[in-house]
Amino acid sequence: MLRLDSLSCGYGAMQAVHGLDLHVAKGSITTLLGANGAGKSSTIMCIAGHVAVHSGEIRYKDRKITDASPMQRIKDGISVVPEGRRLFPNLTVKENLIVGGYSRSRDESNRELERMLSIFPRLEERLGQRAGSLSGGEQQMLAIGRALMSKPELLLVDELSLGLMPKIIDICYRAIAELNKDGLTIILVEQSTHRALEVADQVCVLESGRTVWQGTSDEAQNNVKMIDSLLGLREETSDA
Ligand SMILES: Nc1ncnc2c1ncn2[C@@H]1O[C@H](COP(=O)(O)OP(=O)(O)OP(=O)(O)O)[C@@H](O)[C@H]1O
Ligand SMILES: [Mg+2]
Structure with a gap:
């Protein structure tokens, strides 16, 4: 459905994402994780056409859309829930x-x-x-x-659960699962790991605009401690 090949993007001279490779299968849920400033929103907004590509390529349904306008991408079926x-x-x-x-x-x-x-x-x-x-x-x-x-055929959701009560998070995640069951392909950006891992097929962890871990959700669930430490969560837990 979507392919990012060595994608670098950013704001003027400032590069926020460096050489990201990501393949998103039709009908799947991909979770992008990362601490503040890791480049999650930049990636999402670049796919939607709002952040400039510095190098690399974005392919959607086997067509290059790297230079397509945001409006064209919406018409082609890419939609974003912005941060x-x-x-x-x-x-x-x-x-x-x-x-x-x-x-x-x-x-x-x-x-x-x-x-x-x-x-x-x-x-x-x-x-x-x-x-x-x-x-x-x-x-x-x-x-x-x-x-x-x-x-949309591809929905990009930035920070689905940030600042929400558990009951509302449940409603939003149920909606995501239902939409996915109906065939919608979804990229989910989250800071909190566990909930996002439950629904994901594939997980990608970003740090300073680079991929530091990528794998299936099962692999991610078996390596939660390692992922938490990549996100800087484990230190906080042990300090508490
Ligand atoms: N409009 C902008 N102009 C210049 N730099 C920006 C802009 N937006 C983001 N950046 C920079 O790009 C980098 C990545 O930011 P981004 O917003 O993509 O991170 P994020 O992973 O979404 O973080 P958060 O979890 O805080 O939302 C950061 O260093 C940030 O300062
Ligand atoms: Mg963000």
């Missing part, structure tokens, strides 16, 4: 969702809206409410819902 959600706080829930579906026809958009509301019924109750007045969890559901409105 910090970036909703339009003064628009209603419904208006935010409509904005997410702007690349599709009205009929397609209405169908996606129905499907999305069945995944997150809580949003249906709040369609007329301003997005800025939603709780953090509802905002995350809306951010995912808005990304789904463009009918």
Whole structure:
């Protein structure tokens, strides 16, 4: 579905990701892990076309998309739930969702809206409410819902569970599992390992913009201590 070959990207002269190789199979879930500043968001936003490629290649469904515009990538089926959600706080829930579906026809958009509301019924109750007045969890559901409105085949989710209560994290992870079961390919960026390992097929750990570990989720689960130490979590645990 997606192939990153020796991908380097960044901001002007600043290189955030150095020579990343990643193959994402259709219908799979890939988890990208890494500490603050590891290059996770840069990678995701580069795939979506918002961060400049310095060298290397991005291939999607066997076509090179390295130079494609963000809009073209949305039309091709790549959608992103950005870090910090970036909703339009003064628009209603419904208006935010409509904005997410702007690349599709009205009929397609209405169908996606129905499907999305069945995944997150809580949003249906709040369609007329301003997005800025939603709780953090509802905002995350809306951010995912808005990304789904463009009918993606590849969904990129940055920090799914950051700052959310366990109950809401459960709802979001259940939605991810359900969408994946329906065939959606997903790249999930997370800081907290364990939950993300449970749903993943493949795991990639980044440090300072480079891959320091890559393997299957089973391999990752068998090496949780090693991964925690790569993420700098083990020192914190032993200090506590
Ligand atoms: N807009 C920007 N301009 C310049 N440098 C940036 C920009 N955004 C990110 N960077 C730099 O790129 C590097 C990677 O940042 P990135 O946001 O990709 O990390 P991350 O893994 O998502 O971290 P976090 O877990 O904190 O979200 C960091 O050194 C960061 O300072
Ligand atoms: Mg980030």
